[in-house]
Amino acid sequence: MSTSLHYEARLKRLSGLAEEHGLDALLVSGESNVFYFTGYTGAGYLLWSRKTGFKLLVPVLEYLKAVDELREEGLGGVEVVVYKPYGLPDRLVAEEAGLRVAEGSLEEVIAGLAEGPSKCGFVGGELTLYQRLGKACGGQAPANLTEKVAEMRMVKEPWEVERISRAAEIADRAMQAALDSLSEGVSEAEVAGVIEYTIREAGGEGPSFPPIVAFGLNTVYPHATPSRSRVLNKPMPVLIDLGARYGGYCSDMTRTTFFNGSPAEFRHAAEAVYEAVNAALDKAAPGVTAGELDAEARRVLRQYGLSKYFIHSLGHGVGIDIHEAPRVTHGDKTVLKPGMVITIEPGVYIPGRLGVRIEELVVITSRGARKLSRFPAWLWQ
Numbered sequence: 001m002s003t004s005l006h007y008e009a010r011l012k013r014l015s016g017l018a019e020e021h022g023l024d025a026l027l028v029s030g031e032s033n034v035f036y037f038t039g040y041t042g043a044g045y046l047l048w049s050r051k052t053g054f055k056l057l058v059p060v061l062e063y064l065k066a067v068d069e070l071r072e073e074g075l076g077g078v079e080v081v082v083y084k085p086y087g088l089p090d091r092l093v094a095e096e097a098g099l100r101v102a103e104g105s106l107e108e109v110i111a112g113l114a115e116g117p118s119k120c121g122f123v124g125g126e127l128t129l130y131q132r133l134g135k136a137c138g139g140q141a142p143a144n145l146t147e148k149v150a151e152m153r154m155v156k157e158p159w160e161v162e163r164i165s166r167a168a169e170i171a172d173r174a175m176q177a178a179l180d181s182l183s184e185g186v187s188e189a190e191v192a193g194v195i196e197y198t199i200r201e202a203g204g205e206g207p208s209f210p211p212i213v214a215f216g217l218n219t220v221y222p223h224a225t226p227s228r229s230r231v232l233n234k235p236m237p238v239l240i241d242l243g244a245r246y247g248g249y250c251s252d253m254t255r256t257t258f259f260n261g262s263p264a265e266f267r268h269a270a271e272a273v274y275e276a277v278n279a280a281l282d283k284a285a286p287g288v289t290a291g292e293l294d295a296e297a298r299r300v301l302r303q304y305g306l307s308k309y310f311i312h313s314l315g316h317g318v319g320i321d322i323h324e325a326p327r328v329t330h331g332d333k334t335v336l337k338p339g340m341v342i343t344i345e346p347g348v349y350i351p352g353r354l355g356v357r358i359e360e361l362v363v364i365t366s367r368g369a370r371k372l373s374r375f376p377a378w379l380w381q
Ligand SMILES: [Mn+2]
Pocket: 252, 253, 343, 345, 359
């Protein structure tokens, strides 16, 4: 099946959801949500109304791209409408270019296109959207369908898993290039540059987030920022967290190694994390909750006396966004299902000493978790 049929099916599901909730109009915000339903890759909103169906609302600068991308995805029937949240610079130019231009602010556009909706809903987390939509809906509180769409996005279709898998392969190559670049005098920032270049060279659209490269004491910060001044000049731990984007989908992986040797303190922490990640991987299967995976990794780290240094969640969903549902965290009740793509990334961060994290990206299948990142995780002697 081509992707266009998938988008059509998604739009159908979305309008079905709106109808189930008795809505007259539904506004979808957030670039990743709009991309999920249409394949369009820019700023804008997807509006459904019971009377007029789907329309894509975009700022004037995105108009031509939006029309072309919808046509490419077989959604030529979805009308693209320009709104002017900041005022159109030149309305005449827009009309001469053949744009379909709506009058007024976003909420006026919504109210007009929906022909006076009485019950509205929204998807996405823009802070002002709720108020703006409330105004457009004649003061009624709009229904929040954000979670419903997050649940739809959580279970991936095979073609989405294929794109994430491709992004993970590209990330594997970037990890190899990063490790190859480790030598006396190299800085964290230089290694980050090698990663970004390799992702592009290997066919990625870019990194799925700015790569984390941490040397020495910088490894104790789970979200360290690569620095130009921190260089490899003595034996020290090296933590690299990177991801690629391919076909609009993300990958995510972390590896930790030691430059020039591997002291006992490092090996103890690294082996604990290695065992924790594998225990959680073994446990991951349909029917298990996300919280149970988190507990499993903590159980292993406790045996090593290191669980107090595991200061973040075990993982998160990955898809169009680098962080999306489900949260793989303490007490989370989300039941794993085939098609979910999640990370499993235990870490220990010992203040003043060192940090270790290993992150695997997996898809849940009927037989358990299948790794999408193939790079070896044991990178010390
Ligand atoms: Mn991650």
